[in-house]
Amino acid sequence: MKTIVMQNPLKEKYNHDDIAVAIGFFDGIHLGHQQVIHKMIDIAEEKQLKKAVMTFDPHPSVVLNHEMKRTTYVTPIEEKKEILSCMGIDYLFIIPFTSSFANMSEHDFIRDYFTLNHVKHVIAGFDFTYGKYGKGNMLKLEDDKDGFDVTMVQKKTINDDKVSTTNILKALKSGETKRANAMLGRPYAIKGFVVQGEKRGRTIGFRTANVMPKEDYVIPKVGVHAVRFKLLSQNKTYNGVCNVGYKPTFNDPSVNQLTIEVNIFDFDESIYGESVEVEWYEFIRDEKKFDGIDALIEQIQQDVIQSKEILSNV
Numbered sequence: 001m002k003t004i005v006m007q008n009p010l011k012e013k014y015n016h017d018d019i020a021v022a023i024g025f026f027d028g029i030h031l032g033h034q035q036v037i038h039k040m041i042d043i044a045e046e047k048q049l050k051k052a053v054m055t056f057d058p059h060p061s062v063v064l065n066h067e068m069k070r071t072t073y074v075t076p077i078e079e080k081k082e083i084l085s086c087m088g089i090d091y092l093f094i095i096p097f098t099s100s101f102a103n104m105s106e107h108d109f110i111r112d113y114f115t116l117n118h119v120k121h122v123i124a125g126f127d128f129t130y131g132k133y134g135k136g137n138m139l140k141l142e143d144d145k146d147g148f149d150v151t152m153v154q155k156k157t158i159n160d161d162k163v164s165t166t167n168i169l170k171a172l173k174s175g176e177t178k179r180a181n182a183m184l185g186r187p188y189a190i191k192g193f194v195v196q197g198e199k200r201g202r203t204i205g206f207r208t209a210n211v212m213p214k215e216d217y218v219i220p221k222v223g224v225h226a227v228r229f230k231l232l233s234q235n236k237t238y239n240g241v242c243n244v245g246y247k248p249t250f251n252d253p254s255v256n257q258l259t260i261e262v263n264i265f266d267f268d269e270s271i272y273g274e275s276v277e278v279e280w281y282e283f284i285r286d287e288k289k290f291d292g293i294d295a296l297i298e299q300i301q302q303d304v305i306q307s308k309e310i311l312s313n314v
Helices: 031-047 077-086 106-113 138-144 165-174 177-184 293-311
Strands: 002-005 019-023 050-057 091-096 119-125 149-153 188-195 209-213 223-231 236-245 259-264 275-285
Touching (some): 019 031, 031 050, 031 119, 031 149, 031 177, 050 077, 106 138, 138 149, 165 177, 177 188, 177 275, 223 259, 223 293, 236 275, 275 293
Parallel strands (some): 019 050, 050 091, 119 149
Antiparallel strands (some): 188 275, 209 259, 223 236, 223 275
16 A cells, blocks of 8 residues: 655645545544445446545644644554555555645645546545535535546444444443444554553562553543453464553552553563554443552452453453
């Protein structure tokens, strides 16, 4: 897959084959996004066009909504690249979402990113908008198209629940991990590195791997989760239980350093610096402060039992 970062204003005419392009922010590449992308793939193969995806970076809210800007992602840009490459995409176009881009007219957007970009078919979801103030929509694109065809894809639902990045974010933050995973079509995952921690876990019989995310991922709800832990260098996967939080039993309430610590079952190796992936399956309980080490150990033992039961059924 070739990645092209597009410039605004257009500084050069891009030299590549004719393409069908799926366009959207595609954070999560959830089942709704996949529906759009697979439709593009079908059209590209039918028309003998190259398969392309066009997305934006950073999230538009960084420019358009200072009070509610979003700087964490279900699939940060590098993760997005990996998933799209595995889907067989030929070209990934990344449009820097800047103030000048946000002020582009609808006409200029169509000209620069579609007509001059060898686009022969545009595929997008029903709610895609473009141009200044987002006044352009799929119905207007159909009317204003210049040298290309347009296909609009309707929304995806699961049991009347709209599949959307917004709903996935809400589910992850509220501990509804299974709901988020259903909309994603896969377990939510965070890639990162194992870093040095306080090494307190080994003193109470539960060694943990302290994971530092490698990109700006959305972190699931603070608390205890059933997870799978992938050691990427060895291509091995282990079951585990993960605590996301601030360790209130040991730390002062003013401590605000969020940690991701995984107790890996049946594992006893030094893996500092290793690249890993944590897959999230189910939220078990909220983080809490215990009245002593013995109470904490007893609760962790119960968490391990519950996590093993959950993971035995997925």
